[in-house]
Amino acid sequence: MSDRVDWNDLRERRMAEPGVAEAYEAARIAFELGQEVRHLRERNGWSQSQLAGAAGMTQSAIARFEAGGTVPTLAVLERLARALDRKLDVRFAPRADAA
Template sequence: MTERHSRWERTGSDQHNAAYEEARASLLLGQMVYDRRTELGLTQGELAERAGMTQPQLSRLESGGATPTVPLLTRLAAALDAELDITFRPHREAAA
């Protein structure tokens, strides 16, 4: 038999790497929100109210379980008395 069942095929490592990077970015963003919130001495409920969202939504975002939209990031930045800085930077060159 030369045919393989599609369920037995392994997904490519590129798909795994992309999913890992997305999860990593969500966790880093959540950590930044948490760090700034605690620096300001705000509870999740207080920040959520300032940003026009619910406390459970903020909790999911801080834990990396939610990916915010750009408008939400803008509201969060204002609620955190911070600037929102979204940039595109070239990848670092691999060391030779």
């Protein structure tokens, strides 16, 4: 009990530090994009090496990205998008803050 409360407490405090929540969100976005890339790749029946070849990247970079190990640059995302016949779409969407 007490351990869990403390962990949550620590996490909240950490998240309240400037830039941390944003970095976390960026990493989350990257993670989801990595998942999406994996999904699209597998749907094509491609291995990481094949995608790497198509995107002008290395297999290790693909593996790292798909596993959420890096927050990719826009250039890398664009390369992956093209290799997967997708269009990279980046925008500042209005916030749907309801609560």
